[in-house]
Amino acid sequence: MKGFLLRRVLQIVPTLLVVAIIVFLITRIMPGNPAAVLLGPQASVEDIEAYAQQLGLNDPIISQFFQYIINLITFDFGNSLTYNQPVITLLIERFPNTILLALSALVIAMVIGVPAGIIAAKRQNSFIDYLVTTFSLVGVSMPIFWLGLMLVLFFSVNLGWLPATGMGSFDDGLWAGLRHLILPSIALATIPAAEFARIIRSSMLEVVSQDYIKAARSKGVHEFFVICKHGLKNALTPLLTVIGLQFSNLLGGAVLTETIFSWPGMGLLIVDAIERRDYMVVQSTVLFIAIIYVVINLIVDILYKVVNPKVNLDTGGGK
């Protein structure tokens, strides 16, 4: 297991390097002078020249790249021109809020998607199966920014039950924190919930016809245990894969959800930075999210191995 862990950790190094190269190249292929783009249209020629010097844009490209990598390793993501502080400070401030939202959405998606998938598989071709299948198809097709607006319209504007925007503090009580979290989490949870229902349904359908399930039933094992102990255990591996993949959607979807609900996370930071033309913040935040995504997938792979030790994940080269 230790060898596997070490190999898997080392495998993410090239991916992280490619991620860094992509962001580096994107900042360098900007039409015109990157310093001018980063400073925005109001900047004077002197400001642009001074900033280009500060960014090292006049150095050879290779030394620029090495400096960029060194900066990343030392968590130096550059400085925000509009917030007047290091980008890493902004990221540290916003990161927990995005993770709180993404994890809440993940929990909601699992609480809804997993039982829905199990019930649909257990009653294949019944009304409830068609209902789950239809809802999951609509769910994966849902523009979540629109769903977010509709939730605001219904629950905040029409019914006045929940706040439309902002983030509450859990220091003021559980409800104060939760009431702000409910609508954005539901909006963000829709696509993963639909995906989970689809995956669990098809995995369970494969499992329920297996001999060992029939054997467990014939031994008189309660249906609940047959499903939970035998059925779900086998559906867990594909579910873990989807959780890893869905985390990318959750982090990407957070940009849109946070915009609608003014949730002060990294997504809103990106959108605000786009409006302020603070591209340093945009690129650094996106890079940071990509790194988080790679790390989360590493954790999912490790869990994969824990859940199913027979799985061989040591694929070298392209997979």
Next chain:
Amino acid sequence: MHNETASDRELLYEEQYKRAQKEQSFMRKLLRNKLAAFGFFVMIVLVFTAIFAPWIATHPPHQMDVTRTLLGPGEMGHLLGTDSYGRDTFSRIIYGARISLIVGVAAVVFGAVFGSLLGVISGYFGGKIDAIIMRIMDGMMAFPFILLAIVLMTVFGQGLMNVIFAIGIANIPGFARVVRGQVLSVKEADYIDVTRSLGAKNTRIIFHHVLPNSIAPLIVYATMAVAGAIISEASLSFLGLGVQPPTASWGSMLQEGKDYLVLNPELATISGLAILITVLSINLFGDGLRDALDPKMKI
């Protein structure tokens, strides 16, 4: 060079025969799937709506009228009301279909062409080329799709062509992976060995044998990708990074609708419904395609 023998010819004919049989059974299965047929019907309606927009729209999509702002559905001859500039919502929805479909199809074609090329090279030649290409693709896939498109849009700037490029580039790694996987499974087949031993060049083998036999998952993936590209375009326009105003786009209409949610909820509701119906119909068709081609396909 290997001389063509009767058994070699048989093997190649067999490949062609199997392919023709597969196509027949695929069409039968697809036509029997009612949901897929419904999705296809909605898609056709949307395509016709986009093509014949000038004849279907009741008003020019950019025509402003400050005396008729934020009207509700049916008021003063505006079927779905008007926006804050007095522009007819129905007409803008009709014209918005053009943007969605153009971006959806063009971005996916862009991603499919370059992604498939990289996937074929990677899978067919293997070795270091494969490792390098796939590491780059892994790196690109580490960015959530919409974030990669956002970063690219901050570089390219607003505009229809730039949206197509940004979403197209973000689509490349997905296609590269799908095609590479197919190429890996196809390239070891007996008929490929025979073709190679008959002296066929790599390009001929790739374009005449490997690619045609990898096309099924590619079509399914491309269909689903069109739905994803339409949502991405709407997302970018919603964030103010998509097509430039005053071009009618469902995402930008939704962005405006957000600001008038209380005064004119129809604007946000209708433009969002247009996106949902379009994406749902494409997904229904894509699901049907996948089931007809191979229900166990992992896409």
